[in-house]
Amino acid sequence: MKFAKLTASTLAIAAVSAAAATARDNVQVAGSSTVLPYASIVAEAFGENFDFPTPVVESGGSSAGLKRFCEGVGENQIDIANASRKIRDKEIAACAANGVTDIIEVRIGYDGIVFASDINGQSFAFTPSHWFNALSPEVMVDGALVANPYTMWNEIDPALPAQEIQAFIPGTKHGTREVFEEKVLFKGCEDTGAMEALVAAKGEDDGEAACISVRTDGRSVDIDGDYTETLARVDANKNGIGVFGLAFYENNTDKLQVATMSGVVPSTESISTGEYPVSRPLYFYVKKAHIGVIPGLKEYAEFFVSDDMAGPDGPLAAYGLVSDPELAATQAAVAEEVPMN
Amino acid sequence: MTDATSGSGGASSLFTVDALTRKRNAAETRFRAYGIIAITVSLLFLVILLGTIIRNGMPAFQQSFITLPVHLDAAKLDKNGNRNPDDLKKVTTFGYGPLIDRALEVHVAELGIETPFTKAKELNPLLSASAAAIVRDQVLASPDLIGKTVEFRILASSRVDGYLKGRVTRDSVARDKSINAEHLDLADALRKEGVLTKGFNWDFITGADASESRPEQAGIGVSMLGSFFMMLVVLIFSLPIGVAASIYLEEFAAKNRFNDLIEVNISNLAAVPSIVFGILGLAVFIQFAHLPQSAPLVGGLVLTLMTLPTIIISTRASLKSVPPSIRDAALGVGASKMQSVFHHVLPLAMPGILTGTIIGLAQALGETAPLLLIGMVGYIASNYPNGIAEGFLNPNSAMPAQIYEWAKRADPAYYERAWGGIIILLLFLMTMNIIAIILRRKFERRW
Structure with a gap:
C-alpha cells in the first residue's frame, strides 16, 4: 500500500534524524537584544576567521536568555547567555539547581542609554530629577508628597520646553529597564527628596520600590519590543521621548536628536570617562562544562574579548560599544576559564 | 378580483412605478452602491499596501x-x-x-x-x-x-x-x-x-544573513532554504497523517460520542493561536525529545501540528463532496469498503485535498510566532547547510522570521531589506495560491 510505504519512510526519516540530532558542532548563544548586535558582529568575524561554523545568536531578552542558560548542561542547552545586566543570585541558584555550576562571567564593555526625541522637535537637557518628577506616580511638591500633577515638561522645570510629557521606556523584560530605574528614577527620587518622604510613609522596602514605579495614566508607555518599536512610536507621536541604546541612536541620527543628561552629551567618550551617568556594563555568561565539548566555544569567548574585536579600535567600538578599560584582565580570566566566585 | 387590480382607482400598473416599488428600487441601488464602495475601499487598501511594499522593498534588489x-x-x-x-x-x-x-x-x-x-x-x-x-x-x-x-x-x-x-x-x-x-x-x-x-543584487536572494554592522551583505537565501526544509517536513508529515485521519473519520468511523468529540477538537485545534504550538514544540520536541534547537526539523514539526487541522478539515470537505452514488456503485459491483475509498472516492477528492494542502503550506510558510519560541529568530541563518541531513538539523531561520529580525535591527538599510524580503515571501505565497487555484479549476469535478 502506498500509504503504508509513505508512513514507514517518514518514521524512518524521523528515527534517523533523532539519532543524528545528538552531535552539535556550532556554539549556541541566546539572550539580551542589546548584546545581540555585538554578538552577531563577533560571530560573523569568528566564522570568517576560524574553521568552526558561525555561532548562532538568538535574541529574546536578558532574563529569557539566562532562564534558558540555567535549564541544564548538555548538547541541547545553550552554551552562552548574553545579558545587559549582571546575573542575579536567584538565577545563580536556579542554575545550580539544574546542575549548571561553573559559570564564567565575561564583561565585554559598556553601553550608554540615551534619551532621544524627534529630530525636528525641541531639544532637552535633562537631569534624573526631571525624569522622576515626570514619571513617578507620587512626587514632592512644596515639600509634600502628592499624586503626580505634571502634564508638561516645563511645569517640572521652567528651563525645559513646553511640551507634553510622553515617554516611551523599555518594558520590564529588558535589562535596560533596570538601569533606567536605578540610574535615573532612583537617582531622581533621592535628589528630589521624595525618597525620604516615601520611606517615611511606607517603610524602607516599599518606599524604595515606590521610587522606581512609574505612573500608569498613559504618560509613560512600556515598550516590550525593540528600539525599532520605540523609534516608530516617537515617529508617530512627535511629543514622545524614547529611551534608546547609544548604538541604535548613532545609526538613526537622521531621525532622532539626543538629550543631555546632567549637562553631558552621551558619546562613547563621555561614557568611558564616566561623565555620562546612564551607562551599564554588558556581559555574557559561559557554561564551563561545555568548554571542550562544544567545538569552538572557548575560542569564541576569547575572540569576543580580544583586542581586535572588543578593543577601543575594534569593530564593536565602531558600532557603539564603550570599550572596557580592564579588558586585559577579562582576557586573562577567559583564557584561564575562571568561574564566578 | 381581476377588476379590482386592473380597473378602478388606477392603483398600480407595471408601467407606472408606485411609491413602494420606488422605495424598494432605491434600497437596491443603495445596496449596490455600498457593495461597490466596499470593494473600492478594499482595493484601495490593497493598492496602498502593495505600493508601499514595492516602493520600500525594491531598493533591496x-x-x-x-x-x-x-x-x-x-x-x-x-x-x-x-x-x-x-x-x-x-x-x-x-x-x-x-x-x-x-x-x-x-x-x-x-x-x-x-x-x-x-x-x-x-x-x-x-x-x-x-x-x-x-x-x-x-x-x-x-x-x-x-x-x-x-x-x-x-x-x-x-x-x-x-x-x-x-x-x-x-x-x-x-x-x-x-x-x-x-x-x-x-x-x-x-x-x-x-x-x-x-x-x-543576486546576493540578496541567495546570500546568508549578516551581522548588524554590514547590512549590505545580508541575503535571504539561507533562510529561504530553512523555509524549504521546514515545508518539506510539513508536507511529509501532515499530508499522510491528515489524509489518513480524514479518510478514517469520514468513511470508516462510527457515529458516536467519542468521534464527535474528536471532530469538535479538530475544529478547535484549527482556531488555536499559532504561538501555542510554539510553546508545545519547545516543551515536547526540544526539552523532552531532545531534538536540536533552532533546527528546521523542529520548526517543521511545530508547523505540522498547526497545519494538520487545516488539511483534515479541507480533506473531509472534499471527501464529503464526492456523491454517495460513486461509493454505492463501487460497493454494488463487489468492491470492499477500502477499495471503494482508494480506487474511487480518493482520486475524485484529490484536487480538493491538494488545494487544502497547498493553502495549509502557504499559511505555514508565512508563520513567525511559533518560531520565536524554538530559537529560530536572531542571527542564525549564517551558514549554508551541507547536504540534506544538515538542512534539517543545522540551526537555520525561516523567511518570515528573518524579515522580523531585519525589521528590528538598528541600521535603516536593514529596514529596506525587510521590505525586500516581504516581496520575496509574497511572491512565494502568491505562486502557491495560484497553483492551488489552477488545480481546483482544472481538476475539480462538480456533480
Missing part, C-alpha cells in the same frame, strides 16, 4: 559595488613566504582590512580624484566590512594570487549604498558618526569614474 584592484602584499599576507595554507590562515580579516583601505587610497590617487583625506583608514567608511573576508577567502582558495594585484568587486558600505539609492542624503549624514559629506563627494567622483556601480 539593487546593490552598489566598488571595483577595486588590490595589491596582495606578500610581506603582509605570507610572512614566511612558503604559501603554506595553515600559515596563510593565521592572517585574519583584521590583517586584510588595512590592505584594502590602502588599495582604495592608491586607486583614488591614480584616478586623479582630489580628496581631503590624508590617511587610508579615513576611506574605510566607503567600503563594506565584508571586503576583508571576500579578499581573504579568495587568497586562501588560491594562494598563487599573493604578490599580484587582483581586481575585486567589493560591496560598498550601507551608507554609500543608501546614498546611491537616495535613502541617505547630505542632510541625513550631517550628524552621522560613521560617514560624512566628504565621503559622499568621493562616492560621486568614483561613480563618475565607473568604480562605484549599482547592479542587481
Whole structure:
C-alpha cells in the first residue's frame, strides 16, 4: 500500500534524524537584544576567521536568555547567555539547581542609554530629577508628597520646553529597564527628596520600590519590543521621548536628536570617562562544562574579548560599544576559564 | 378580483412605478452602491499596501559595488613566504582590512580624484566590512594570487549604498558618526569614474544573513532554504497523517460520542493561536525529545501540528463532496469498503485535498510566532547547510522570521531589506495560491 510505504519512510526519516540530532558542532548563544548586535558582529568575524561554523545568536531578552542558560548542561542547552545586566543570585541558584555550576562571567564593555526625541522637535537637557518628577506616580511638591500633577515638561522645570510629557521606556523584560530605574528614577527620587518622604510613609522596602514605579495614566508607555518599536512610536507621536541604546541612536541620527543628561552629551567618550551617568556594563555568561565539548566555544569567548574585536579600535567600538578599560584582565580570566566566585 | 387590480382607482400598473416599488428600487441601488464602495475601499487598501511594499522593498534588489584592484602584499599576507595554507590562515580579516583601505587610497590617487583625506583608514567608511573576508577567502582558495594585484568587486558600505539609492542624503549624514559629506563627494567622483556601480543584487536572494554592522551583505537565501526544509517536513508529515485521519473519520468511523468529540477538537485545534504550538514544540520536541534547537526539523514539526487541522478539515470537505452514488456503485459491483475509498472516492477528492494542502503550506510558510519560541529568530541563518541531513538539523531561520529580525535591527538599510524580503515571501505565497487555484479549476469535478 502506498500509504503504508509513505508512513514507514517518514518514521524512518524521523528515527534517523533523532539519532543524528545528538552531535552539535556550532556554539549556541541566546539572550539580551542589546548584546545581540555585538554578538552577531563577533560571530560573523569568528566564522570568517576560524574553521568552526558561525555561532548562532538568538535574541529574546536578558532574563529569557539566562532562564534558558540555567535549564541544564548538555548538547541541547545553550552554551552562552548574553545579558545587559549582571546575573542575579536567584538565577545563580536556579542554575545550580539544574546542575549548571561553573559559570564564567565575561564583561565585554559598556553601553550608554540615551534619551532621544524627534529630530525636528525641541531639544532637552535633562537631569534624573526631571525624569522622576515626570514619571513617578507620587512626587514632592512644596515639600509634600502628592499624586503626580505634571502634564508638561516645563511645569517640572521652567528651563525645559513646553511640551507634553510622553515617554516611551523599555518594558520590564529588558535589562535596560533596570538601569533606567536605578540610574535615573532612583537617582531622581533621592535628589528630589521624595525618597525620604516615601520611606517615611511606607517603610524602607516599599518606599524604595515606590521610587522606581512609574505612573500608569498613559504618560509613560512600556515598550516590550525593540528600539525599532520605540523609534516608530516617537515617529508617530512627535511629543514622545524614547529611551534608546547609544548604538541604535548613532545609526538613526537622521531621525532622532539626543538629550543631555546632567549637562553631558552621551558619546562613547563621555561614557568611558564616566561623565555620562546612564551607562551599564554588558556581559555574557559561559557554561564551563561545555568548554571542550562544544567545538569552538572557548575560542569564541576569547575572540569576543580580544583586542581586535572588543578593543577601543575594534569593530564593536565602531558600532557603539564603550570599550572596557580592564579588558586585559577579562582576557586573562577567559583564557584561564575562571568561574564566578 | 381581476377588476379590482386592473380597473378602478388606477392603483398600480407595471408601467407606472408606485411609491413602494420606488422605495424598494432605491434600497437596491443603495445596496449596490455600498457593495461597490466596499470593494473600492478594499482595493484601495490593497493598492496602498502593495505600493508601499514595492516602493520600500525594491531598493533591496539593487546593490552598489566598488571595483577595486588590490595589491596582495606578500610581506603582509605570507610572512614566511612558503604559501603554506595553515600559515596563510593565521592572517585574519583584521590583517586584510588595512590592505584594502590602502588599495582604495592608491586607486583614488591614480584616478586623479582630489580628496581631503590624508590617511587610508579615513576611506574605510566607503567600503563594506565584508571586503576583508571576500579578499581573504579568495587568497586562501588560491594562494598563487599573493604578490599580484587582483581586481575585486567589493560591496560598498550601507551608507554609500543608501546614498546611491537616495535613502541617505547630505542632510541625513550631517550628524552621522560613521560617514560624512566628504565621503559622499568621493562616492560621486568614483561613480563618475565607473568604480562605484549599482547592479542587481543576486546576493540578496541567495546570500546568508549578516551581522548588524554590514547590512549590505545580508541575503535571504539561507533562510529561504530553512523555509524549504521546514515545508518539506510539513508536507511529509501532515499530508499522510491528515489524509489518513480524514479518510478514517469520514468513511470508516462510527457515529458516536467519542468521534464527535474528536471532530469538535479538530475544529478547535484549527482556531488555536499559532504561538501555542510554539510553546508545545519547545516543551515536547526540544526539552523532552531532545531534538536540536533552532533546527528546521523542529520548526517543521511545530508547523505540522498547526497545519494538520487545516488539511483534515479541507480533506473531509472534499471527501464529503464526492456523491454517495460513486461509493454505492463501487460497493454494488463487489468492491470492499477500502477499495471503494482508494480506487474511487480518493482520486475524485484529490484536487480538493491538494488545494487544502497547498493553502495549509502557504499559511505555514508565512508563520513567525511559533518560531520565536524554538530559537529560530536572531542571527542564525549564517551558514549554508551541507547536504540534506544538515538542512534539517543545522540551526537555520525561516523567511518570515528573518524579515522580523531585519525589521528590528538598528541600521535603516536593514529596514529596506525587510521590505525586500516581504516581496520575496509574497511572491512565494502568491505562486502557491495560484497553483492551488489552477488545480481546483482544472481538476475539480462538480456533480
